[in-house]
Amino acid sequence: MKYEAPKSIDEALELLESEPDSCVFAGATDIIPQMRSGRPEPKLMIDLKCIPEMVQIACENKVWTIGAAVPAVLIAGDSALKSDFPGLAESAGLIGSDQIQNRASLGGNVCNASPAADTVPALIVNNAHAVIASKGGMRTLPVALIATGPGSTSLNAGEFIVAFRIEQPLPHSADAYLRFIPRTEMDIAVVGAAARITMDKAGNCTDAVIALGAVAPTAVRVTAAEDALRGNPIDEDTLTKIMAAARAACNPIDDKRGSKEYRTQVAGVLAKRVVIEAADRARK
Amino acid sequence: MNRRHITCTINGDKAEFLCDDDESLLNTLRDELGLTGAKEGCGTGDCGACSVMLNGRLVCSCLVFAPEAEGATIETIEGMADGEHLHPLQTAFLEGAALQCGICTPGVLIAAKALLDRNPEPTESEVRYALAGNLCRCTGYDKIVRSVLDAAAQMKNNLQEGDRL
Ligand SMILES: Cc1cc2nc3c(=O)[nH]c(=O)nc-3n(C[C@H](O)[C@H](O)[C@H](O)COP(=O)(O)OP(=O)(O)OC[C@H]3O[C@@H](n4cnc5c(N)ncnc54)[C@H](O)[C@@H]3O)c2cc1C
Ligand code: FES
Ligand code: FES
Numbered sequence: 496m497k498y499e500a501p502k503s504i505d506e507a508l509e510l511l512e513s514e515p516d517s518c519v520f521a522g523a524t525d526i527i528p529q530m531r532s533g534r535p536e537p538k539l540m541i542d543l544k545c546i547p548e549m550v551q552i553a554c555e556n557k558v559w560t561i562g563a564a565v566p567a568v569l570i571a572g573d574s575a576l577k578s579d580f581p582g583l584a585e586s587a588g589l590i591g592s593d594q595i596q597n598r599a600s601l602g603g604n605v606c607n608a609s610p611a612a613d614t615v616p617a618l619i620v621n622n623a624h625a626v627i628a629s630k631g632g633m634r635t636l637p638v639a640l641i642a643t644g645p646g647s648t649s650l651n652a653g654e655f656i657v658a659f660r661i662e663q664p665l666p667h668s669a670d671a672y673l674r675f676i677p678r679t680e681m682d683i684a685v686v687g688a689a690a691r692i693t694m695d696k697a698g699n700c701t702d703a704v705i706a707l708g709a710v711a712p713t714a715v716r717v718t719a720a721e722d723a724l725r726g727n728p729i730d731e732d733t734l735t736k737i738m739a740a741a742r743a744a745c746n747p748i749d750d751k752r753g754s755k756e757y758r759t760q761v762a763g764v765l766a767k768r769v770v771i772e773a774a775d776r777a778r779k
Numbered sequence: 780m781n782r783r784h785i786t787c788t789i790n791g792d793k794a795e796f797l798c799d800d801d802e803s804l805l806n807t808l809r810d811e812l813g814l815t816g817a818k819e820g821c822g823t824g825d826c827g828a829c830s831v832m833l834n835g836r837l838v839c840s841c842l843v844f845a846p847e848a849e850g851a852t853i854e855t856i857e858g859m860a861d862g863e864h865l866h867p868l869q870t871a872f873l874e875g876a877a878l879q880c881g882i883c884t885p886g887v888l889i890a891a892k893a894l895l896d897r898n899p900e901p902t903e904s905e906v907r908y909a910l911a912g913n914l915c916r917c918t919g920y921d922k923i924v925r926s927v928l929d930a931a932a933q934m935k936n937n938l939q940e941g942d943r944l
Pocket of ligand 3: 877878879880881882883884914915916917918
């Protein structure tokens with residue numbers, strides 16, 4: 496295996512083209528453990544962290560651009576970003592220990608395509624778009640369309656994600672992310688739930704986006720819960736509908752962290768709590 | 780394949796070494812440079828025994844490719860004491876019996892120092908979160924946490940005494 500650290504997007508694209516058996520990476524917190532457990536080594540590893548655009552966070556013309564190789568610690572710790580997207584910042588802050596936080600990137604979290612990836616539901620509810628580079632130019636794609644199943648993505652050979660773009664939220668709109676794990680730190684989600692809720696002055700929900708992680712092969716939108724919220728107050732009746740809709744959207748696995756039934760049960764509870772949390776923030 | 784030549788700064792001194800591109804920084808530190816303080820407990824980022832500082836950030840050196848060290852500044856446990864003079868954390872660990880077999884200790888000390896450098900007066904819960912990436916099979920963690928808090932108190936005292944002088 497050869498290692499290269501290109502200093503520009505073009506240089507990285509050249510390298511990708513020069514060696515079909517190559518792999519881009521940022522924090523290597525997924526890729527190295529996978530190689531240790533038998534994933535074949537590629538001929539070329541392309542380190543994206545020396546490309547300036549990929550390690551920057553910026554907000555211009557009401558659009559945030561978060562470099563795909565920015566370490567989670569900087570996303571969780573950016574106070575301006577956190578005030579616009581507290582849920583997204585929290586989801587990044589939940590990834591692993593301090594050691595992992597200092598390396599793990601959004602690009603890696605999204606492209607590793609684990610169903611339990613913490614930032615993915617939060618990116619989805621914020622309608623984040625990935626900016627994807629290839630020899631043919633740049634294209635953008637909603638984050639929801641990147642993972643196609645555990646470990647697989649819709650990216651083509653020769654492509655990589657440069658950054659994620661998210662529009663600043665409207666007034667009276669807020670996001671939240673909650674994760675349930677068997678311990679308080681250092682574990683993988685049994686269920687993750689993200690919501691973005693927009694409220695009007697009368698206390699009715701005018702718009703809602705809800706996504707769940709770890710309960711299906713990819714993160715899932717819960718559109719039935721969104722429909723139940725839109726135009727309605729967030730009362731017992733609405734919350735009961737949200738719980739039922741979240742449970743109906745689940746198609747989870749059974750594993751040591753939780754059985755199918757357990758994950759489905761928890762998904763309902765977490766969906767309800769995350770909606771309440773996002774709505775509380777939206778009212779402020 | 781030709782081995783790669785790397786120049787970096789380790790514990791304040793310029794260091795040069797040869798590595799293979801697929802080698803981990805941990806293996807290079809241990810096998811090429813003889814810095815055997817950092818340990819391999821798991822090789823997958825779970826235990827923190829391999830913790831070092833890379834460009835001012837706490838990382839698992841088992842999850843870093845050795846060529847990433849080019850031009851970097853690295854701090855390892857070997858640079859923690861000032862000659863014979865132990866760091867207050869090291870003294871507190873000895874006095875508080877915060878180690879048994881000692882395999883986890885270099886990584887715990889590096890992570891604890893990273894915490895105290897950014898937060899000199901952590902609460903117990905902040906210490907526990909900051910050390911969540913460091914596993915210990917022996918001590919049950921309590922003595923580790925108490926020793927970190929003792930070291931923080933001692934360092935604050937030292938500072939105040941320094942002010943008075
Ligand atoms: C101890 C430990 C704890 C963890 N805890 C959590 C947790 O709590 N929650 C969680 O969600 N994850 C967790 N993880 C998994 C991992 O840290 C995250 O998924 C992280 O965000 C991956 O980012 P990375 O930059 O390290 O990815 P890498 O390992 O660098 O890359 C991962 C994959 O994505 C691809 N890739 C990376 N960047 C790009 C890009 N820009 N464009 C295209 N493809 C790209 C790579 O080719 C590779 O296939 C943990 C891992 C460890 C070791
Ligand atoms: S050896 Fe690196 S984290 Fe365990
Ligand atoms: S002292 Fe033995 S692992 Fe911590």
